[in-house]
Amino acid sequence: MLDWTDRHARYFFRLFSDNLLLYTEMVTTGAIIYGDRTRFLKFHPTEHPLALQLGGSDPDALEQCAQLGEAAGFDEINLNIGCPSDRVQAGRFGACLMAEPQLVADCVVRMRDTVNIPVTVKCRIGIDDNDSYAFFKTFVDTVANGGCTTFAIHARKAWLKGLSPKQNREIPPLVHDTVYRLKDERPDLTVIVNGGIRNMDQVEEHLEYVDGVMLGREVFQNPSILLDVDRRIFDQVTPVRTREDILALYLKYVDEELDCGTRLKELVPPLFGLFQGCAGARAWRRYISENAYRQDAGIEVLYDAASRAFDLQLAA
Ligand SMILES: Cc1cc2nc3c(=O)[nH]c(=O)nc-3n(C[C@H](O)[C@H](O)[C@H](O)COP(=O)(O)O)c2cc1C
Incomplete structure (x- = not known):
């Protein structure tokens, strides 16, 4: 797409x-x-x-x-x-x-x-x-x-x-x-x-x-x-990941990409919908859209968003 x-x-x-x-x-x-x-x-x-x-x-x-x-x-x-x-x-x-x-x-x-x-x-x-x-x-x-x-x-x-x-x-x-x-x-x-x-x-x-x-x-x-x-769909009995698992894994990738010079604004689009339907989803989206597009935005924007929207503390 x-x-x-x-x-x-x-x-x-x-x-x-x-x-x-x-x-x-x-x-x-x-x-x-x-x-x-x-x-x-x-x-x-x-x-x-x-x-x-x-x-x-x-x-x-x-x-x-x-x-x-x-x-x-x-x-x-x-x-x-x-x-x-x-x-x-x-x-x-x-x-x-x-x-x-x-x-x-x-x-x-x-x-x-x-x-x-x-x-x-x-x-x-x-x-x-x-x-x-x-x-x-x-x-x-x-x-x-x-x-x-x-x-x-x-x-x-x-x-x-x-x-x-x-x-x-x-x-x-x-x-x-x-x-x-x-x-x-x-x-x-x-x-x-x-x-x-x-x-x-x-x-x-x-x-x-x-x-x-x-x-x-x-x-x-x-x-x-x-x-x-x-x-x-694929009849696998692997443990199901949670949204928080997905976020934690993606944050590792974000960290690596930022180190290679990718801007945070390029990395956040898939994250907007992750908490769709959860309490705090609007605050999550709003915090990211207000902060991730700044020139100097770093991964702390996503830690802060998770903490403010869901009281979720993700290890840095
Ligand atoms: C923003 C956007 C970009 C899209 N770009 C492509 C594309 O590059 N190639 C393609 O085959 N379909 C593209 N589509 C169409 C979707 O692949 C899909 O066929 C269409 O949205 C209907 O499926 P859906 O109802 O599951 O979204 C795009 C759709 C959207 C919303």
Whole structure:
């Protein structure tokens, strides 16, 4: 998720489970080829399993970026065919490519030919007036012919004109049944449903119909829904961490990152929602937002926030 799932947030989410597949933000092929490659491809070893999500439609550029992603150690390359923003459409990638399934298939072929890690696709269930099941199925079948066997599907269509990206995540209705139907008709494919999923009960319900569930906004707003994910979804009997355990572990990481020159403001975004629903959560958020963005802010801001909001004393 752009501006959200940077390497710090991914490190944070990994603390909840060793089993979750994490994704990078969408990175355009241009950003990798011409930009700060180290920044976009850098990750912590604990982030595995980790997918690099690419945005692009030029098979040469995608081939090159898939190679670089594999060499950097990513476990999967995911192609974004779901983002509807104007900027992305101008670059001819994202959701508008649902209208060009053969081009997407060609891109998949080129990437698969060059890497040994899986190449997967994230898409919508339609775009604009192309919102029939037949349109969606033709897209998936064509791309699957290029060798893609895993589809993560945001179960709402996108309007390419007239709606902002935010509206395109809220206004078109969610139709999870379309994703279930695909799995029913193409049991050979790995089908992952995405969109509006808010807790582990819902995750379990979706898993009756599909192979996987992708969570977006809710894990930022309320990451503690992941506290028992290993026990409930991955059938592990590992001890369940508490919010305080997660915070203590993340603070060690914050300390190390501050020593390397990372600013506190870059490290705090995933922490805002950690205590969602607990008494003191507002005071926690407010103290961090008022203090972590100062030029000289250090880790003591987080110790103070925990102490003021929850009377929680964390060893320095
Ligand atoms: C701030 C923000 C940035 C996003 N960036 C990406 C992105 O880079 N790549 C992507 O595939 N989806 C992106 N998404 C969409 C989410 O991955 C997800 O498909 C969508 O929010 C619906 O799932 P949810 O209801 O669980 O959030 C983004 C969503 C948000 C809110």
